[in-house]
Amino acid sequence: MKTQNQRAWIFVLPVLLLVAFNALIPLMTVINYSVQETFGNNQFFWAGLRWFEDILRSERFHAALGRQVLFTITILLIEIPLGVIIALSMPRQGIGVSLCLVLMALPLLIPWNVVGAMWNIFTLPQIGLLGWVMNSLLGISYNMTVSPVAAWITIIVMDVWHWTSLVVLLAYAGLISIPEAYYQAARIDGASNWAVFRYIQLPKMKKVLTIAILLRFMDSFNIYTEPFVLTGGGPGNSTTLLSIDLVKVALGQFDLGPAAAMSLIYFVITLAVSWLFYTLMAKDEQ
Amino acid sequence: MARVTLDNISHSYHANPSRDADYVLKNINLSWIDGGAYALLGPSGCGKSTLLNIVSGLLIPTKGQVRFDENDVTRFPPEQRNIAQVFQFPVIYDTLTVFDNLAFPLRNLGLPENSILKRVTEIATMLELESDLSRRSASLAADKKQKISMGRGLVREDVNIIMFDEPLTVIDPELKWKLRSKLKELHQEIKVTMVYVTHDQTEALTFADQVVVMQDGEVIQVGKPEDLFERPLHTFVGHFIGSPGMNILPCDVKDNIALFFGYKLQLEGPILKSTGHCEIGIRPEFIRFGTEGIPAIVQRASDIGQHTLVQTVVNNITVNVIIKGPPPDPGAEVQLCFDPAKTRLYIDRRIATERLQ
Amino acid sequence: MKYRRLIPIIYILFLMLPIYWLLAMSFKTTNEILGGFSLFPQRWTFENYYTILTDPTWYWGYINSILYVSLNASISLIVALPAAYAFSRYRFLGDKHLFFWLLTNRMAPVAVFALPFFQLYSAVGLFDTHLAVALAHCLFNIPLAVWILEGFMSSVPKELDETAYVDGYSFPKFFVMIFFPAIKSGIGVAAFFCFMFSWVELLLAKTLTAVEAKPIAATMTRTASSAGYELGLLAAAGILTIIPGAIVIYFVRNYIAKGFALGRV
Numbered sequence A: 001m002k003t004q005n006q007r008a009w010i011f012v013l014p015v016l017l018l019v020a021f022n023a024l025i026p027l028m029t030v031i032n033y034s035v036q037e038t039f040g041n042n043q044f045f046w047a048g049l050r051w052f053e054d055i056l057r058s059e060r061f062h063a064a065l066g067r068q069v070l071f072t073i074t075i076l077l078i079e080i081p082l083g084v085i086i087a088l089s090m091p092r093q094g095i096g097v098s099l100c101l102v103l104m105a106l107p108l109l110i111p112w113n114v115v116g117a118m119w120n121i122f123t124l125p126q127i128g129l130l131g132w133v134m135n136s137l138l139g140i141s142y143n144m145t146v147s148p149v150a151a152w153i154t155i156i157v158m159d160v161w162h163w164t165s166l167v168v169l170l171a172y173a174g175l176i177s178i179p180e181a182y183y184q185a186a187r188i189d190g191a192s193n194w195a196v197f198r199y200i201q202l203p204k205m206k207k208v209l210t211i212a213i214l215l216r217f218m219d220s221f222n223i224y225t226e227p228f229v230l231t232g233g234g235p236g237n238s239t240t241l242l243s244i245d246l247v248k249v250a251l252g253q254f255d256l257g258p259a260a261a262m263s264l265i266y267f268v269i270t271l272a273v274s275w276l277f278y279t280l281m282a283k284d285e286q
Numbered sequence B: 001m002a003r004v005t006l007d008n009i010s011h012s013y014h015a016n017p018s019r020d021a022d023y024v025l026k027n028i029n030l031s032w033i034d035g036g037a038y039a040l041l042g043p044s045g046c047g048k049s050t051l052l053n054i055v056s057g058l059l060i061p062t063k064g065q066v067r068f069d070e071n072d073v074t075r076f077p078p079e080q081r082n083i084a085q086v087f088q089f090p091v092i093y094d095t096l097t098v099f100d101n102l103a104f105p106l107r108n109l110g111l112p113e114n115s116i117l118k119r120v121t122e123i124a125t126m127l128e129l130e131s132d133l134s135r136r137s138a139s140l141a142a143d144k145k146q147k148i149s150m151g152r153g154l155v156r157e158d159v160n161i162i163m164f165d166e167p168l169t170v171i172d173p174e175l176k177w178k179l180r181s182k183l184k185e186l187h188q189e190i191k192v193t194m195v196y197v198t199h200d201q202t203e204a205l206t207f208a209d210q211v212v213v214m215q216d217g218e219v220i221q222v223g224k225p226e227d228l229f230e231r232p233l234h235t236f237v238g239h240f241i242g243s244p245g246m247n248i249l250p251c252d253v254k255d256n257i258a259l260f261f262g263y264k265l266q267l268e269g270p271i272l273k274s275t276g277h278c279e280i281g282i283r284p285e286f287i288r289f290g291t292e293g294i295p296a297i298v299q300r301a302s303d304i305g306q307h308t309l310v311q312t313v314v315n316n317i318t319v320n321v322i323i324k325g326p327p328p329d330p331g332a333e334v335q336l337c338f339d340p341a342k343t344r345l346y347i348d349r350r351i352a353t354e355r356l357q
Numbered sequence C: 001m002k003y004r005r006l007i008p009i010i011y012i013l014f015l016m017l018p019i020y021w022l023l024a025m026s027f028k029t030t031n032e033i034l035g036g037f038s039l040f041p042q043r044w045t046f047e048n049y050y051t052i053l054t055d056p057t058w059y060w061g062y063i064n065s066i067l068y069v070s071l072n073a074s075i076s077l078i079v080a081l082p083a084a085y086a087f088s089r090y091r092f093l094g095d096k097h098l099f100f101w102l103l104t105n106r107m108a109p110v111a112v113f114a115l116p117f118f119q120l121y122s123a124v125g126l127f128d129t130h131l132a133v134a135l136a137h138c139l140f141n142i143p144l145a146v147w148i149l150e151g152f153m154s155s156v157p158k159e160l161d162e163t164a165y166v167d168g169y170s171f172p173k174f175f176v177m178i179f180f181p182a183i184k185s186g187i188g189v190a191a192f193f194c195f196m197f198s199w200v201e202l203l204l205a206k207t208l209t210a211v212e213a214k215p216i217a218a219t220m221t222r223t224a225s226s227a228g229y230e231l232g233l234l235a236a237a238g239i240l241t242i243i244p245g246a247i248v249i250y251f252v253r254n255y256i257a258k259g260f261a262l263g264r265v
Helices: A008-034 A050-057 A059-089 A095-109 A112-123 A129-137 A148-176 A180-188 A193-221 A225-231 A242-252 A256-285 B048-056 B098-108 B113-126 B142-154 B173-190 B201-207 B225-230 B235-240 C002-026 C030-035 C047-054 C056-089 C095-107 C110-123 C130-154 C159-166 C171-182 C184-200 C203-207 C216-226 C231-262
Strands: A036-038 A044-046 B004-012 B023-032 B037-041 B063-068 B083-086 B161-165 B193-198 B210-215 B218-223 B247-250 B252-254 B257-260 B263-265 B278-282 B287-304 B307-314 B317-323 B333-338 B344-347
Touching (some): A008 A036, A008 A256, A008 C095, A008 C110, A008 C130, A036 A256, A050 A256, A059 A148, A059 A193, A059 A242, A059 A256, A059 C002, A095 A148, A095 C002, A095 C231, A112 A129, A112 A148, A112 A225, A112 C216, A148 A193, A148 C002, A180 A193, A180 B048, A180 B142, A225 A242, A242 A256, A242 C110, B004 B048, B037 B201, B048 B083, B048 B161, B048 B193, B098 B113, B113 B142, B142 B161, B142 B173, B173 B201, B193 B201, B201 B225, B210 B235, B218 B225, B218 B235, B235 B247, B247 B317, C002 C231, C030 C231, C047 C056, C056 C095, C056 C130, C056 C231, C095 C130, C110 C203, C130 C184, C171 C184, C203 C216
Parallel strands (some): B037 B193, B083 B161
Antiparallel strands (some): B004 B023, B210 B218, B278 B344, B287 B307, B287 B333, B307 B317
């Protein structure tokens, strides 16, 4: 049992100060902007909740939010099962393990704009390997800068390329923590491969998978750099996800008020969904 | 149900075993009759768990045959052997209820739900788990979890053999004896062959009708608990069983007479061979203080329940003696009398005297 | 089941393809890249790498990145260790809420904070320093480090602490001499994640720097846009950003799988 100890606050204090400095002050700034209007020259006027109303009604926000939700759901539906399948088929011992882990973790450690740039180069119609294979070898017309469908498929494949390994690593860690006796008992009980997966592997991976879903949800909902470098949100607005739209509004048009209001709405959505996951997770741990 | 025969089993974890030392099991021959209660006893690393896994089919032995009755099952996978195994740590399907856990092996066999219900209820009653049937098994204490593991072995009809691999390791001491007597009770009730692997002599001696003592991959003695105590065939058995174990004393053999520091010893019977490293084995229980024995000096005495353990030395060799009544003071000079019928000669660690009938 | 081993192989091939293409591109001349398609470099050139390794604006980008990433990992670990200890060992007022609040900072869209961050760090006079980026990255790295370390610490039995106190260890001595070794794989995993997220982040790093502490990734985008279509140079710079990551993974490869399994993560 944990001891009741208020002095624990002293241990937590440095973290609190640092994170508060980084989180609370900017958050205050954002809240401050969100209720004001600016005409440049640092002149601000009280705008009340007007921006919030405007944004919640605006079709542009709905469209960006819709694209964002579609994107996040798609990549979760692909990356989580794919990650689990790959983790299940990975070797458990020998040098194969290190090799798999090192090679698979590689995309996770590439700066995000390099990921975007790499995929840009990879998919250029005549210059990129993928672009060349599609257009010249297979005769399928493929050009991200023209076709919204191609652009969508590319950002999704890029995200799968970039992040599935995180799910693999987590799921794999869950798998190797299962004692051998469980598999032996299951064999003696005559369990099929499916039953082993359903009643042993999946329950043991549940916790790490919740974390994987949580991390992937948060990060994909905030994704900015990679798709921005790859497509710039285009063609048209077809791949303008929430963050890209936000930056367009904030820095492109310098509409700080609406941008701030938008980010708050956006933050609250992320928070609400994550809170849901977190509560489910905490409940499960008891 | 079946008679289990292990015929010349050797096993090595090396792909190409060449030396004797590569083998973790060496020429094991055992036969377990239907309905018996057996224990495999030995220190950690003696190969007892490997042997268990060979019987259950989790391992295929490098050499030798496993037979259930007359059928060679050496290469059968576990699911075809109709056996059950209870592991050191409780293995349960966390997300399932106690009922579903117990029903799991039956559902894998595709039995109809109504017969599953009947069988599971029966087993749960036997294990005193009936009130927990609808609970999620993850929430139970270790001893109940271990009961579920047992239960999953028991639900299948006609299980050939149930094996327990140190099943009480994680159980609280006060619950250990309870679960142990439950096991004994179950064995009498369902009469299925049970093999119990342990390094704890109390568990082995109280559970089994026959105890198999193993050391370094070899079976060194098979026998009833009292035989192992009375007449160990190997100094290891004498040393390992009993607390304290048998006194193993240096000796010389001249003209078929055993000498301990020059004192002639009477043995249980004639000496069978006389070449090799000789030792005398006698249990502390079979030595008494007398007037015409081997002189010794008392070092210390300790109370071990109804008896007193007295540690004495003869020329720097410690000899333990267990006596009733008040112990002599430390430093006192005593004379040790060995019971001739219980004094045995061991040559190269194996028994070298014949018992006179 | 026979083909099961193929799945990781196919996946790794898929991962390597774009990286291979970047690598191939980095050894090609601009003419070759624009001139037509070739699977392998026809005329190998090290020109691109030579440019990067001799031009201070390029190679200082690397040094800057490595500096703030190391600084961030150190700060994150130093403050996260006691906090994680408190969360794993004590119950105190508001502990659960605090823990979740920490986690929420990982959820804040970084794009939202870019502008306020710029203003904040300009105001305190840290703009364009390594420390600014290192501190800013604490926003998402400290919560993660606390989370990971808390998991590892909770798997260390509390009896260890008590035994040490009985043996007469003072708290700091216990923490460094006994507790540290017990959770060292956790520290490895946490350091890895701090390194990773700080190394790959660009938006904040770019916003908070101008010249002195400009990260390599930012140098890339600016050079690429100002000098037009220098794909070979861009590719070479990209390849060079992968190398530090690859080295780090190589060292922590055993911790990643085992570490996760031990901890609660």
